[in-house]
Amino acid sequence: MIRTIAVCTAVFLTAATPALAQQRSNRALATVITAYEQTARRYDPITSASEGDRAALRLLPDTSREGELAFRAELVAFKARLERTPTRGLSEEDALNRSYLMRVIDQSIEGIDLDFGRAPIGNGDGFFTAGDYLAYTTPIQSGDDAEAWLARLEALPNYYQQGFANARRGIQTGYTQPRIVVERALDTARAQVGSLEATLLTPLASMPSNIPAAQQEQYRERARAIIRDRIMPLQRETVAFIENEYLPAARPQLGLRSVPGGADLYRYLVRSYTTTDMTPEQINELGNHEVARIRALMEQEIRASGFRGDFAAFQRFLRTDRQFYAQTPDELIRYASEIAKRADGQLPRLFGTLPRLSYGIRVIPAEQAEGSTTAYYTQGSAALGQSGTYWVNTTRLDQRPLYELPALTVHEAMPGHHLQISRAQELGELPYFRRNAFETAFVEGWGLYSESLGEDMGLYRTPYERFGRLSYEMWRACRLVADTGIHWLGWDIEQARRCFTDNTALSPHNIQTELERYIATPGQALAYKIGELTMQRLRREATQALGDRFDIRAFHDELLSAGAVPMDVLEARMHRWVQRQQAAEH
Secondary structure, eight states: OHHHHHHHHHHHHHHHHHHHHHHHHHHHHHHHHHHHHHHHHHHHHHHHHHHTTTTGOOOOOOOOOOHHHHHHHHHHHHHHHHHHHTTOOOOOOHHHHHHHHHHHHHHHHHHHHTTTTGBOOSOOOBBBHHHHHHHHTTOOOOOOHHHHHHHHHHHHHHHHHHHHHHHHHHHHTEEEEEEOHHHHHHHHHHHHHHHHHHHHHHHSSSOOOTTTHHHHHHHHHHHHHHIIIIHHHHHHHHHHHHIIIIIIGBBSSGGGSSSEEEEEHHHHHHHHOSSOOOOOHHHHHHHHHHHHHHHHHHHHHHHHOOOSSHHHHHHHHHHHHHSSOSSSSHHHHHHHHHHHHHHHHHHGGGSSOOSOEEEEEEEOOOHHTSSSSSSSEEEOOOTTTOOOOEEEOOOOOGGOOGGHHHHHHHHHHHTTHHHHHHHHHHHHOOOHHHHHHOOOHHHHHHHHHHHHHHHTOOOSHHHHHHHHHHHHHHHHHHHHHHHHHHHHHHOHHHHHHHHHHOOOOOOHHHHHHHHHHHSSSSSSSGHHHHHHHHHHHHHHHHHHHHHGGHHHHHHHHHHHHTTOOHHHHHHHHHHHHHHHHHHHHH
């Protein structure tokens, strides 16, 4: 009996040694990931709260330089621990977790060293609009929720003070925004003085009946007191600070390369946003190539429409004919809603797995609308009972053509941002840091790729809407040209404007708003086209490799199954998927 056990044990140990090594490796890695995620949650209570961390609902991030450096020290320690974890025997998914987390840590350390926190003011937004964002995305379902919102309001003054300190550090080191960006931020800050109290009371405006009416009013009174006595003085101070300190220190040139160390700053942003090693010069060249390709397709749609005239004449026609514009905000919202519902009905043809979380359509608040884009998306949270939101700008209706609305809607809602982000949130088998990863090339690349899916869904019903879709794609191609032109080649705004005015149907107001956005947020605009071109290429390669066996629903499900990952990781995963499909055929 002992011999039998001994023999069996010997055989078992010989056969299972790789499995035991894998278990040890996986456990060691899991321990580091868990510890890292606990730290990440502590430094990012907004994301942590969206996943159901009740304590985090009371907190705001520490954006101080001291907080960043403390986080950096912890990241360095995690990197050392991660380097010591064994790689032998790791599963494919755990190997990805390890390499991706190392990448996240390295990129975070480099970003902290470059001190991007010095620029806490953006294009019509900044540290002073964080409260607005949270107010519009915070549901109140219980007394505990109300108390948590009051705690966040009490934390908001310190958040303002950190913003002032960061901006002053930017002034001292020569890293400020250009005047055109600062003036837009100043307009927003001034408008907030009259609207901020109502905005910050939004979560408490409608509370459930399980909270007694008298208690509801007590919550509102406490909130009003915090806003009146502690937040509004700082909002007025924000206006004075931007006007008297920050605006006079605005950098004279538009490009990031003009600030001290600006070339390194921009190279980092290009790498991190695109998740590639492409240089600014290569991206600029790619942009010009895409402009020429898309322009040829646009010319085809002009001919299909029956229009007699050249490209410039067609642009004037689209920008001025009343048939292409809603006459009231309600009409614009109704049109967007109808498109969204048509898109929803086509989703099962293209996806085997759809997210459970719903989304809604809301109007961008008036105090933010003037400097805002045409639309944007904010993610929801199943844990907090908050749907995703497709926000639509209903100002300047003569600048928001209806023929662009199908492409805009599928990008921001379904199958664009809502589908992709909600799917990632529901990937419970992935670690927290993977579910909440926000690789811009993937997220925005998927949004742009989704615009092309509108063709598969039959959403573009006229040559004008197809031209609008191509105009939006051209818009993203021009971004490659304009962003690198401004921040690397030293262009002025008129040089950057030319690509958009010559090749798109975008309205003058939208072009101006977009250009200001690129100036304020260098590199971000590059991610859309880089991600979309990667996804389109992967789809072509899979279609060619699999032929009649290619299943678009399975392809999309696999594409979205790992969350938002860098482009090289996505390529490797999809190539392995194709190989598995081919192996299954034999």
